[in-house]
Amino acid sequence: MSNLPKLDIAVFEGDGIGNEITEPSLDLLSAASEQTGGFELTFKRLPAGAGTYRQEGIALPKESLNAARAADAIFLAAMGLPDVRYPDGTEVAPQLDLRFEFNLYAGVRPVRSVAGLPPVLADPRAAALDFVLIRESTEGLFASRGKGVVENDQEARDTQVITRPVCERLFDFAFDLAAKRRAAGRPGGVTCVDKANVFTSFAFFRQIFDERAALHSDIDADRAYVDATALNMIRRPWDLDVLVTENMFGDILSDLAAGLIGGMGLAPSADIGDEHAVFQPCHGSAPDIVGQGKANPTAMFLSAAMMLEWLAERHSIADCARAGAAIRSAVDQAFGDGGLIPADLGGSAGTVQVTQAVMTALRTPR
């Protein structure tokens, strides 16, 4: 028996390609933790998702939810299937339920270019993007999920909700992240993205941002409209640092941002609350490529790195942070010389090739 700190990870494979990318990701996590030696990981597989809903009539069984609550972190692959829906026609998406259930208000979506992969933007400055979009993940328009109404088949409504307590925590989170980035050598500024020029709820959002900015006066604070931000993400993404926005806007902008670095196959995410956090790739369950060995595990690898770094900070385990950094470096090294192009980026490398290359890089860092 060891005295090493043990971290329990709740693992949701979910649907579609979920299983295909989960196995390699757990192998990579185990390898990284063994290599650093300072902590142990245990994985507990839990059922949830569209497949579970189809079989059991419930998308997120209570035992799964309770086990997730008891775990140190939640690691999720992908959930949902286009043809499995609730009676009202909306999708079975228990990843949303987790965000609401555990108050995971800060949806962190880092956008970092991986060298060696085909460029998306023509401007060479886009080869070194490094910014973070924070999507509020428990309210905004999504507060209306399951609550929208249709009247007489004539008019439908959904209501966006912005609350002070959530905004305060969200903006503080953004300023703290910017401070950490600044300590690591990045410019470290925060931009509030909204539509305060038209909507009362966004004027309120921006007002709270201004209040919190005043409490973090050492960090640059900026404000931008969501439409101008969409344009700016294409025109000058190398100038961006930390962006913070409402749930629905964040959903749109984070896919746009992922497009800038080559798509969802490279885009990790974390949904973070004060007590719990879920780490998952931004992409969906991609039922169209299931069983073909094509699924790109990179976004889940990078989500694993984010999970280790979050656990490291929370439990003060330096080796855990080292393991996270090692995974990120291994990804960079695997793709760095330009010889490994995943299928979703127009190349031929499938799940196995990408996994082997990253594993090799982890074991033999340059």
Added chain:
Amino acid sequence: MSNLPKLDIAVFEGDGIGNEITEPSLDLLSAASEQTGGFELTFKRLPAGAGTYRQEGIALPKESLNAARAADAIFLAAMGLPDVRYPDGTEVAPQLDLRFEFNLYAGVRPVRSVAGLPPVLADPRAAALDFVLIRESTEGLFASRGKGVVENDQEARDTQVITRPVCERLFDFAFDLAAKRRAAGRPGGVTCVDKANVFTSFAFFRQIFDERAALHSDIDADRAYVDATALNMIRRPWDLDVLVTENMFGDILSDLAAGLIGGMGLAPSADIGDEHAVFQPCHGSAPDIVGQGKANPTAMFLSAAMMLEWLAERHSIADCARAGAAIRSAVDQAFGDGGLIPADLGGSAGTVQVTQAVMTALRTPR
């Protein structure tokens, strides 16, 4: 006295660079109409905007509104100034009032690459983009403009509204446009962009789309989520044809789309209803560059071309359509050899140079 058909154009210069791009645009319109010879244009300048609000306490005076109603078309430069706001903090934006007042439900935003300008995306296929985004412009989240609430400084709400009559007309408009594009040699399909997987109002939006698609069964109909569409616009914009979406989503996606062709300086728009229409560049009043001679008039030129083509169809004036096509060709010719790069695209050509080049091309087409 001539017997030529006369078309009365209500002209709003608005604010900021509005005046600087309006003069050249009216000159170009006059030149194009004289050249074709089959119709006459008269321009009536009307006050409205942030400057008008500051001076007169009203952003869109009644006389301006009535004159616009009486005109055959409304031509608008740019409105709004960051420091001129209504008491609730939202911006003075009478262009929004016009959309509501005249039921201009179809916000048409064509995205067409102009050859000879610097590429934005690395993929060479992006040099020939040609798609149209239709943004519903009278309801959606914008139905809440001026109606949002804040309670006890704790919680704010805005409500999105989707109605059947507006959707039906909107989708019919989209299918008609796709049919015209198909007749002109484009694929001609319509994609409904929504978030029907999460929201009741968007499931309703999509349901009405499906109904209207069934009535236009000769046109390909597709459905996509807004987040996936943002990604797709970056990954495969050359595959897009006609997209139709809700007001707020359209606001974001149309700026994104403009970014793909080099920015707002090249992005025209039309807000079209059953009786009236407003034509205006997508960009704002750019107070930061006022008086520097840098404003790019191209988006307003292309909006003028859209206006002529809309008038041509409405009044069956073939020469009016020819004049519109001539303006578009003149823009292509002016930029085509790569020697004219406007200031907003990283070059040195200002308002005068761009205008002269387009005027010359109009007079001496190749």
